[in-house]
Amino acid sequence: MIDxxxxxxxxxxxxxxxxxxxxxxxGGIYVPIGSEPAKAPEPPRTSxxxxxxxxxVWRKSEQPEAAPETREPSRSSSPSYxxxxxxxxxxxxxxxxEADQLLAQGNVSGAIARLExxxxxxxxxxxxxxxLSEAYVAGDQLGSAEQFxxxxxSLAGSDTRLQRAGWLLLADIxxxxxxxAGADQAEARAAAL
Amino acid sequence: xxxxxAIGLVLLAGWMVYLDAVVTSRFEGRRFEVPSRVYARxxxxxxxxxxxxxxxxxxxxxxxxxxGDGKKSGxxxxxxxxxxxxxxxxxxxxxxxxxxxxxxxxxGDRVQGFSVIEGDNAPIVRLEPAQIGGxxxxxxxxxxxxxxxxxxxxxxTTLMAVEDRNFYDHFGIAPLxxxxxxxxxxxxxxxxxxxxxxxxxxxxxxxxxxxxxxxRKANEALMSVLLELHYEKDDILETYLNEVYLGQAGTRSIxxxxxxxxxxxxxxxxxxxxxxxxxxxxxxxxxxYYNPRRHPERATERRNLVISEMEQAGxxxxxxxxxxxxxxxxxxxxxxxxxxRYPAYIDLVRRHLARDYKEEDLRSEGLRIFTTLNPAIQxxxxxxxxxxxxxxxxxxxxxxxxxxxxxxxKDSGEVLALVGGRDPQFAGFNRALDANRPIxxxxxxxxxxxxxxxxxxxxxxxxxxxxSFTLEFDDGKRWQPKNYDGEERGEVPLHKAxxxxxxxxxxxxxxxxxxxxxxxxxxxxxxxxxxxxxxxMLLGSVSMSPVTVAQIYQGLATxxxxxxxxxxxxxxxxxxxxxxxxxxxxxxxxxxxxVHLVQYAMQETMQEGTGRSAYxxxxxxxxxxxxxxxxxxxxxxxxxxxxGDLLAVAxxxxxxxxxxxxxxxxxxxxxxxxxxxxxxxxxxxxxxxDGVNYHWVNSEQQALTDEYCDNARLLPYIAGxxxxxxxxxxxxxxxxxxxxxxxxxx
Numbered sequence: 001m002i003d004x005x006x007x008x009x010x011x012x013x014x015x016x017x018x019x020x021x022x023x024x025x026x027g028g029i030y031v032p033i034g035s036e037p038a039k040a041p042e043p044p045r046t047s048x049x050x051x052x053x054x055x056x057v058w059r060k061s062e063q064p065e066a067a068p069e070t071r072e073p074s075r076s077s078s079p080s081y082x083x084x085x086x087x088x089x090x091x092x093x094x095x096x097x098e099a100d101q102l103l104a105q106g107n108v109s110g111a112i113a114r115l116e117x118x119x120x121x122x123x124x125x126x127x128x129x130x131x132l133s134e135a136y137v138a139g140d141q142l143g144s145a146e147q148f149x150x151x152x153x154s155l156a157g158s159d160t161r162l163q164r165a166g167w168l169l170l171a172d173i174x175x176x177x178x179x180x181a182g183a184d185q186a187e188a189r190a191a192a193l
Numbered sequence: 194x195x196x197x198x199a200i201g202l203v204l205l206a207g208w209m210v211y212l213d214a215v216v217t218s219r220f221e222g223r224r225f226e227v228p229s230r231v232y233a234r235x236x237x238x239x240x241x242x243x244x245x246x247x248x249x250x251x252x253x254x255x256x257x258x259x260x261g262d263g264k265k266s267g268x269x270x271x272x273x274x275x276x277x278x279x280x281x282x283x284x285x286x287x288x289x290x291x292x293x294x295x296x297x298x299x300x301g302d303r304v305q306g307f308s309v310i311e312g313d314n315a316p317i318v319r320l321e322p323a324q325i326g327g328x329x330x331x332x333x334x335x336x337x338x339x340x341x342x343x344x345x346x347x348x349x350t351t352l353m354a355v356e357d358r359n360f361y362d363h364f365g366i367a368p369l370x371x372x373x374x375x376x377x378x379x380x381x382x383x384x385x386x387x388x389x390x391x392x393x394x395x396x397x398x399x400x401x402x403x404x405x406x407x408x409r410k411a412n413e414a415l416m417s418v419l420l421e422l423h424y425e426k427d428d429i430l431e432t433y434l435n436e437v438y439l440g441q442a443g444t445r446s447i448x449x450x451x452x453x454x455x456x457x458x459x460x461x462x463x464x465x466x467x468x469x470x471x472x473x474x475x476x477x478x479x480x481x482y483y484n485p486r487r488h489p490e491r492a493t494e495r496r497n498l499v500i501s502e503m504e505q506a507g508x509x510x511x512x513x514x515x516x517x518x519x520x521x522x523x524x525x526x527x528x529x530x531x532x533x534r535y536p537a538y539i540d541l542v543r544r545h546l547a548r549d550y551k552e553e554d555l556r557s558e559g560l561r562i563f564t565t566l567n568p569a570i571q572x573x574x575x576x577x578x579x580x581x582x583x584x585x586x587x588x589x590x591x592x593x594x595x596x597x598x599x600x601x602x603k604d605s606g607e608v609l610a611l612v613g614g615r616d617p618q619f620a621g622f623n624r625a626l627d628a629n630r631p632i633x634x635x636x637x638x639x640x641x642x643x644x645x646x647x648x649x650x651x652x653x654x655x656x657x658x659x660x661s662f663t664l665e666f667d668d669g670k671r672w673q674p675k676n677y678d679g680e681e682r683g684e685v686p687l688h689k690a691x692x693x694x695x696x697x698x699x700x701x702x703x704x705x706x707x708x709x710x711x712x713x714x715x716x717x718x719x720x721x722x723x724x725x726x727x728x729x730m731l732l733g734s735v736s737m738s739p740v741t742v743a744q745i746y747q748g749l750a751t752x753x754x755x756x757x758x759x760x761x762x763x764x765x766x767x768x769x770x771x772x773x774x775x776x777x778x779x780x781x782x783x784x785x786x787x788v789h790l791v792q793y794a795m796q797e798t799m800q801e802g803t804g805r806s807a808y809x810x811x812x813x814x815x816x817x818x819x820x821x822x823x824x825x826x827x828x829x830x831x832x833x834x835x836x837g838d839l840l841a842v843a844x845x846x847x848x849x850x851x852x853x854x855x856x857x858x859x860x861x862x863x864x865x866x867x868x869x870x871x872x873x874x875x876x877x878x879x880x881x882x883d884g885v886n887y888h889w890v891n892s893e894q895q896a897l898t899d900e901y902c903d904n905a906r907l908l909p910y911i912a913g914x915x916x917x918x919x920x921x922x923x924x925x926x927x928x929x930x931x932x933x934x935x936x937x938x939x
Contacts, residue, residue: 028875028876029875029878030874030875031873032873033245033302033870033871077813079792079796079818080876080879081789081879081880081881082878082881089240089241090240090316091237091316109771110287113286113287114287116605116777119604119605121237124604144778147754147780150779151754151779151781153883154753154882
């Protein structure tokens with residue numbers, strides 16, 4: 001059974017080789033802060049050189065309940081959503097590749113550490129979670145593997161390649177855990193794509 | 194006389210046996226209690242990494258980097274938004290990060306043009322993490338252990354040249370030196386010279402008190418000889434290098450050359466130059482008197498004396514000595530880290546550690562604890578609290594207002610920052626963990642989530658009744674919930690009831706699906722304490738700490754995946770061997786489709802509902818989702834919400850649980866928004882789950898409508914639950930007409 005899982009995780013590996021360009025449109029846009037407040041205080045320290053800042057200035061924009069009705073949001077600021085998750089940046093991809101090598105050497109915990117680094121810099125990429133699932137399969141922790149697959153699927157959105165890879169992976173993991181009905185269901189989802 | 198001598202000898206022999214036992218047991222056993230070191234998360238640099246230029250500079254300074262040419266390891270050069278950084282290299286639990294010289298620029302708060310100029314090429318590099326705290330032995334001695342073979346050769350030779358020229362030849366004491374010192378002291382009429390060998394100095398520090406008595410002197414001499422009998426010279430020398438007292442930082446004492454090098458120069462001992470080694474060796478004589486930060490002139494004079502000794506002993510060339518004497522002291526401005534800068538955060542770390550480690554091991558085994566603290570986020574969080582709190586009204590007792598802020602990484606559950614009170618440096622009551630307060634309307638998303646998991650009964654446009662009612666309990670007590678503004682609006686669509694935080698619909702929906710269902714949802718999302726069964730829980734009479742609120746909101750932010758909060762990634766022993774790893778865990782606890790609908794209403798809260806004043810502070814492009822919470826008489830003002838990257842929970846209130854004039858929107862929300870406005874980040878934009886479709890609807894009429902109608906709203910529905918009827922812009926229902934046509938052509 002484990003063989004079959006590794007067979008299908010190979011599918012994800014090939015998937016990853018073309019990933020990196022699959023960033024979806026309408027994703028959460030990155031908003032820089034521009035410039036920091038001119039009088040940003042020094043990082044707080046334990047030493048007692050407390051620089052008392054000048055008396056608090058009330059700026060109109062900071063009064064919380066000041067005429068909240070005056071600025072109705074325009075239609076453009078309706079709740080946001082998007083159809084797919086993020087792709088993998090080159091940096092995240094390089095960590096995933098390192099994890100692959102470690103996994104090939106049988107170093108599961110090393111691979112997981114790399115993948116968690118990748119997850120921190122690409123937290124909305126389905127691929128990272130599928131790779132984590134793969135690492136947990138290799139470490140024979142199928143419960144965790146199943147959860148990471150589900151998490152990956154929640155980010156696959158309308159990307160059918162990712163959906164298919166995820167559902168097939170889930171089917172294999174569920175079968176290996178003895179959940180035949182769940183496996184069949186997952187396979188049916190993959191087939192319906 | 195002979196008997197007296199014999200008794201004396203026996204006593205002396207007995208005393209020697211005792212001293213010998215003392216010497217060997219202390220020296221053999223654990224020689225040093227080394228404090229555990231607590232590190233912030235390392236900053237990862239790569240193309241696209243999110244960091245502002247000023248945050249990068251702060252981060253570098255916190256990690257002990259010095260502004261300079263960017264060539265010497267541990268230094269960086271900044272010109273405008275361009276940085277050249279020479280890393281020192283660091284041994285992480287999952288592998289070594291070698292020394293590198295990297296170049297990058299910051300544009301739009303992101304790293305661009307990242308490249309490795311020197312060293313192993315890599316698309317991503319970790320800086321060495323900042324040390325943010327330590328867990329110290331009771332005596333507060335701090336040290337970084339070094340081995341003799343890894344210290345620069347010039348250090349022990351200089352030390353011997355200055356303190357003990359015959360170290361490798363004597364047997365622990367040097368009678369000649371003692372004689373010479375005595376003579377000099379007698380001539381001067383005061384103590385001007387010490388004749389102690391390094392061994393004696395070590396014994397003095399290691400086993401004895403500091404008092405100057407003859408008995409102690411005799412013991413010191415005896416123990417020195419015993420030490421030399423038992424141990425190799427190199428062992429003694431190495432122990433000396435790690436033991437010697439070299440300064441003080443508050444209550445923490447700086448021992449050994451390893452730590453002193455970091456403390457005074459921000460550099461690793463192996464990287465020190467001649468003039469720096471000379472200063473440290475010179476300070477052995479009097480670390481406080483020659484403190485280079487406080488008495489730079491004295492220290493320079495002493496250093497130059499040592500350099501001359503080095504020259505005379507033939508350790509360095511005259512030319513090099515002259516150059517070294519001409520150099521400034523080169524001491525870093527302040528110690529590379531000050532103790533206990535983040536007391537609330539470290540408190541949480543210690544509680545997590547206490548699950549797996551014994552206190553005495555933490556205090557003595559030199560463990561390395563790699564936490565998830567993000568110094569840039571912590572900085573913004575502290576600023577948000579200290580800057581906002583004085584501006585809040587809050588009634589007469591504005592000074593009594595307290596606040597907490599918990600920030601986590603949305604998808605990993607890592608706790609990035611924690612502020613425990615209005616004075617972030619105060620290491621007392623940790624409100625973020627220990628203030629259990631009623632959560633008020635923060636409970637509402639969980640009520641509606643429980644309802645929306647039954648799409649055949651509830652959708653975002655299901656009309657819910659905003660009308661008062663009275664519950665009568667079996668014991669005759671009555672409960673009559675009210676809206677915050679006291680008004681009633683009749684039927685309102687569910688999404689609006691949530692985004693505007695109306696109380697009456699929330700209670701009605703909660704009672705309809707059952708209090709137990711809401712309790713189950715809360716438990717699944719991470720509440721691990723008993724939850725009240727009284728209907729008043731539907732208005733948030735349930736008490737939780739801000740950290741627990743952050744835990745349960747994690748599931749809302751991540752489409753139904755509970756992600757346990759973590760403060761620690763790894764713990765290693767002093768040698769870098771991994772002891773524990775605390776891995777990312779996820780567990781699906783709710784249907785992602787239903788959570789997606791709740792996320793919609795929580796975004797609407799920010800745009801049209803009770804959270805909209807956030808956008809006075811936060812840029813409009815930053816899409817956010819959140820929920821306000823207020824309890825009776827403004828005793829608790831809450832705000833919990835998230836962006837694409839971060840989840841933050843703010844609480845404002847009084848320790849004595851007294852009333853304030855604040856609401857969630859006027860107390861906690863300004864703190865929360867001030868924080869969010871300072872951090873470059875991604876907006877919230879959830880991926881539409883399988884089985885959810887968006888439709889243009891007239892939400893008041895529960896009907897599909899045209900995109901260009903004034904009252905059209907694009908709303909998500911779980912497949913099969915979308916409205917079946919269509920309405921025109923002018924409000925005419927079209928179902929009947931279409932139904933008639935359909936009937937005609939069947």
